[in-house]
Amino acid sequence: MAGLELLSDQGYRLDGRKATELRKLQARMGVFTQADGSAYLEQGNTKALAVVYGPHEMRGSRSRTLHDRAVINCQYSMATFSTAERKRRPHGDRKSTEMSLHLKQTFEAAVMTQLYPRSQIDIYVKILQSDGGNYSVCVNAATLAVIDAGIPMRDYVCACTVGFVDETPLADLCYAEESGGVSSLALALLPRGGQIALLQMDARLHQDHLETLIEAAMTACKGVSKVLDEVVRQHLQEASVLTGE
Amino acid sequence: MKLCVPGDKLCSSEDCIPGTGVYLRHGYIYSSLAGYVLRKNEGEELPVISVVRETETQLLPDVGAIVTCKVTSINPRFAKVHILYVGSTPLKDRFRGTIRKEDVRATEKDKVETYKSFRPGDIVLAKVISLGDVQSNYLLTTAENELGVVVAHSEAGAQMVPISWCEMQCPLTHSKEFRKVARVQPEYLQA
Numbered sequence: 360m361a362g363l364e365l366l367s368d369q370g371y372r373l374d375g376r377k378a379t380e381l382r383k384l385q386a387r388m389g390v391f392t393q394a395d396g397s398a399y400l401e402q403g404n405t406k407a408l409a410v411v412y413g414p415h416e417m418r419g420s421r422s423r424t425l426h427d428r429a430v431i432n433c434q435y436s437m438a439t440f441s442t443a444e445r446k447r448r449p450h451g452d453r454k455s456t457e458m459s460l461h462l463k464q465t466f467e468a469a470v471m472t473q474l475y476p477r478s479q480i481d482i483y484v485k486i487l488q489s490d491g492g493n494y495s496v497c498v499n500a501a502t503l504a505v506i507d508a509g510i511p512m513r514d515y516v517c518a519c520t521v522g523f524v525d526e527t528p529l530a531d532l533c534y535a536e537e538s539g540g541v542s543s544l545a546l547a548l549l550p551r552g553g554q555i556a557l558l559q560m561d562a563r564l565h566q567d568h569l570e571t572l573i574e575a576a577m578t579a580c581k582g583v584s585k586v587l588d589e590v591v592r593q594h595l596q597e598a599s600v601l602t603g604e
Numbered sequence: 605m606k607l608c609v610p611g612d613k614l615c616s617s618e619d620c621i622p623g624t625g626v627y628l629r630h631g632y633i634y635s636s637l638a639g640y641v642l643r644k645n646e647g648e649e650l651p652v653i654s655v656v657r658e659t660e661t662q663l664l665p666d667v668g669a670i671v672t673c674k675v676t677s678i679n680p681r682f683a684k685v686h687i688l689y690v691g692s693t694p695l696k697d698r699f700r701g702t703i704r705k706e707d708v709r710a711t712e713k714d715k716v717e718t719y720k721s722f723r724p725g726d727i728v729l730a731k732v733i734s735l736g737d738v739q740s741n742y743l744l745t746t747a748e749n750e751l752g753v754v755v756a757h758s759e760a761g762a763q764m765v766p767i768s769w770c771e772m773q774c775p776l777t778h779s780k781e782f783r784k785v786a787r788v789q790p791e792y793l794q795a
Contacts, residue, residue: 471627471636506609506610506637506638507638509637509638509639509657511610511625511627511636511637512610512611512636512637513610513611513627513629513634513636514610514611514634515609515610515611549611550611551611551613551634552611588609591609591638592607592609594638595607595609595638595639596607599605599607599640
């Protein structure tokens with residue numbers, strides 16, 4: 360669209376946010392009772408549902424069992440109604456497979472898999488409404504679901520997608536910004552130790568700007584971790600009131 | 605009780621020994637679960653610090669435990685059951701168990717007919733004799749007077765009354781059906 364600036368002169372973005380402002384993050388844990396862990400997370404207009412089963416015995420191919428740790432099996436899919444045009448192939452396409460692999464790599468870094476040899480942990484994430492930052496929202500939702508399932512983790516895994524426009528890093532991109540030709544970078548971080556679990560970028564960026572962009576991404580992730588922390592503590596408080604401890 | 609989330613630094617490894625739900629890194633103990641911090645003092649050694657979730661860990665059926673199960677299918681050689689309670693604690697998940705033909709009763713083991721001892725839907729008190737190997741389920745036995753069918757429904761659908769160790773009677777149709785009945789101690793029977 361002509362004339363639509365991703366960052367105005369006064370420093371406002373398309374949706375009125377400032378460059379470093381995150382979208383409104385709301386989340387709930389324990390939305391399904393049948394699954395071992397589940398969470399629903401909204402970041403702006405992007406909505407994701409994550410469900411965790413496990414750790415349980417290896418199902419399917421027994422040959423993929425690891426003798427010293429658990430196998431993490433991730434599946435990413437998008438609802439057919441999640442995008443502007445009805446999606447014809449919700450899972451099995453290349454993008455979904457790649458996302459699933461990235462999620463698997465991210466969680467293998469954070470979950471203490473060596474405590475559960477020869478077993479399998481399943482993480483299923485479904486995007487109900489897609490408005491940019493799909494990977495990040497999935498990671499955040501899956502973190503909450505894994506915590507809800509009681510699977511030990513080293514730390515939270517918080518993710519954020521950042522972009523670079525007019526020498527300024529923009530935190531938490533929405534769909535219009537992502538498709539507006541912004542070089543976007545997705546980062547998954549373990550906030551306490553500042554360790555990067557996954558960094559993904561497939562756009563063009565001058566290497567001088569990389570440092571700034573990663574810094575901005577880490578700051579944004581730490582902001583996300585504060586919100587997730589609030590959600591977890593709130594959920595624990597509610598659960599303790601119910602059990603009377 | 606203090607709440608903690610994954611990644612919270614709890615204490616230094618010089619103050620406490622790590623227990624479950626925590627991990628050790630660079631000389632400090634961090635939490636790996638979202639739950640409550642428990643510090644247990646065990647003698648003169650350092651206290652053990654662990655993190656537990658609000659739900660208690662599940663009780664697993666052990667060899668020799670009396671379990672309450674529900675029959676799911678029968679076969680001339682054995683009966684398959686779902687274990688529902690261990691002692692008096694209900695289980696969150698249903699474990700599978702098997703009662704072999706020769707473990708149904710103590711006498712005349714070869715003349716047992718499973719069709720005349722159990723039917724699908726019966727509630728049975730049994731004892732665990734083995735945990736089973738990789739593929740098989742828990743092995744149970746009812747070869748004692750106090751073990752066997754406690755609740756059974758007749759073909760008419762009414763709950764039957766036991767009349768002997770091998771028969772139960774339907775109160776509606778007065779027809780008798782064969783079961784391996786448990787002799788429940790009189791103090792456990794409700795009036």
